[in-house]
Amino acid sequence: MYRFSDTPIWLRLTGVIWLMMVVAFGSMIAWETRVNRDMAIEQAKDFAGTVNEIGGDGGGRVVAEGPPEVAMATPASHTGRHLREFLAQRKAG
Incomplete structure (x- = not known):
């Protein structure tokens, strides 16, 4: 029987190294993965803090919820306004 000491x-040194x-x-x-993850967080x-500051007092408030049509029908929704303008230009052009 062959033993490890043989x-x-x-x-053996190569294996240990x-x-x-x-x-x-x-x-x-x-x-390194943990450091990168912590940095990303x-x-x-x-x-998120910067975006909250840009939004002002009403920033981050949900004004429309659902499909794009609901957002477009909501007058307070900036996204809905831009969608209406975009679709109007698309139909015209």
Whole structure:
């Protein structure tokens, strides 16, 4: 029966070094992924705050809900107004 201790030392050392590198690179990839994720979350928070500031007092309020026709029929909806203008230009052109 062949035992592990019968394996040449250079082969055992190569295997151990390879295993250590796999563990080290795996840890590094996991750490880098976490750093990138945390950075993306912070950027999203900053963007959401900026969009909220741009909207003013009424920013972020839902004025129409449903298909595009409902938004177009709602006078307070800026999206509906732009959709009406877009469709009117499309029909004219």
